[in-house]
Amino acid sequence: MASDMASTTFPWLTLSIFVPIVAGLIVLLIGRDDRPGLTRWLSLIGSVLGLLVTLPLYTGFNNATADMQFVEKTSWIETFAINYHLGVDGISLWFVLLTAFITVIVVLAGWEVIKQRIAQYMGAFLILSGLMVGVFASLDGMLFYVFFEATLIPMYLIIGVWGGPNRVYAAFKFFLYTLLGSLLTLVAFIYLWHAADGSFDILAWHQLPLGETTQILVFLALFAAFAVKVPMWPVHTWLPDAHVEAPTGGSVVLAAIMLKLGAYGFLRFSLPIAPDASHSLAGLMIALSLIAVIYIGLVAIVQDDMKKLVAYSSVAHMGFVTLGFFLFNTAGLEGAIVQMISHGFVSGAMFLCIGVLYDRMHTRRIADYGGVINVMPRFVTFFVLFSLANSGLPATSGFVGEFTVIMGAVEYNFWIGLLTATALIWAAVYSLWMLKRVAFGEIANDQVRAMPDLSAREFFILGIMAVMVLYMGIHPKPFTDVMHVSVQALLQHVSISKL
Helix, strand or coil: CCCCEEECCCCHHHHHHHHHHHHHHHHHHHCCCCCHHHHHHHHHHHHHHHHHCCHHHHHCCCCCCCCEEEEEEEEEEHHHCEEEEEEECCCCHHHHHHHHHHHHHHHHHCCCCCCCCHHHHHHHHHHHHHHHHHHHHECEHHHHHHHHHHCHHHHHHHHHHHCCCCHHHHHHHHHHHHHHHHHHHHHHHHHHHHHCCCCCEHHHHCCCCCCHHHHHHHHHHHHHHHHHHCCCCCCCCHHHHHHHHCCHHHHHHHHHHHHHHHHHHHHHHHHHHCHHHHHHCHHHHHHHHHHHHHHHHHHHHCCCEHHHHHHHHHHHHHHHHHHHHCCCCHHHHHHHHHHHHHHHHHHHHHHHHHHHHHHHHCCCEHHHCCCHHHCCHHHHHHHHHHHHHHCCCCCCHHHHHHHHHHHHHHHHCHHHHHHHHCHHHHHHHHHHHHHHHHHCCCCCCHHHHCCCCCCHHHHHHHHHHHHHHHHHHHCCHHHHHHHHHHHHHHHHHCCCCCC
16 A cells, blocks of 8 residues: 555644534534434534545545545654544545445434423434544554444444343344454554554554564454444344334434444455455455345345334345455445445435335334335335345445445356356345335325325425436446545555456
């Protein structure tokens, strides 16, 4: 990876991290349940400002270089040479923007639904937004680790306080799985610090001449944290519980952003720091990814809870991502990153749709619905679009990433490509079968008959998500242009011939 860094005169990344965090703290200090309007508007203003300060990162980004851009560096803990070191490249930029965008959506989604502890709910999401941006922007290993672990706290509270009946169990399971996995990563970081002569500089770690055995040990230590976060099979069992119990906003952020923290870790650490180990263990990673893509897709088909079905579909879709990483070709890697972004829109939108139904009926069981299109035609229009995108329909964002990964898999090995392509069948089965049972047919009961169609706020939120899903599906070039040079640099770094 190129280590030359284009510096910047204005701290856009610091603002991207701390504007939502400070806004969250202000909401916590000022917001009260007896003044819900003030609390909600403060939260919305904070989230919109958080999005606005990320836009110069895109408008000022130079697509022609793989170097880190908007770099900020200052000493933090001098004793251990830990620096406050930030920067983005073509791989990380989109995730900063996606995080800020989804935060605005989540604030709007909880506008009328959350009626108790409104300030704490909104504040938790704003603070979480800043911490997740910090993960994607960190160029110092310890700074990355601090942000990576700190994201657990607000999400733990979001699930544990505003979640469903089994929220405490789900929150503990989420926290313990992800924390235990990260402890081995801390050991790996300390070893890399020692090997780099007392430096936590991630770009310096990329250049370390580690032996293959050492690389395998480092890779496995990093794998412990990143595989749980993705989550990969078989360490995925925390995710369905967390999704089912989390409030709608929590499910949206989990699916759209938090799963990407683990996948991003593979790109920023595992592949460039341990390239030989990545090759040696590629067969294992591909096998685990294919199990997620196929087996978890079959598991999704038999679910009777809409949220659990979409949660399992997230595991299957993230299997495409990890598969693409270890094909070591441009189509696989670019397709995987596009799939990460698309999954943020599609899966987030699916959870928003389920949230709309839950707000009206207070049940997520598929069998409790039926004939929704007769009373909510505008809602079902969006629900059909997002279900088709979840199935990988061409002209939606869900197709672009998956098709590109399949092409990369075919180039790597035809039979792996063929197995990967079967995922489109399973995705269509579970997505469209759920859609059929919930939306179509005769009205199932009087509760369904009494359901009102989308409010203006709900229509606006789902409309924005629909625009993003269609825009990315029809015109993916702006997304791929940003990442292309950085992807080529990463592939070159791991000594793989280009397409």
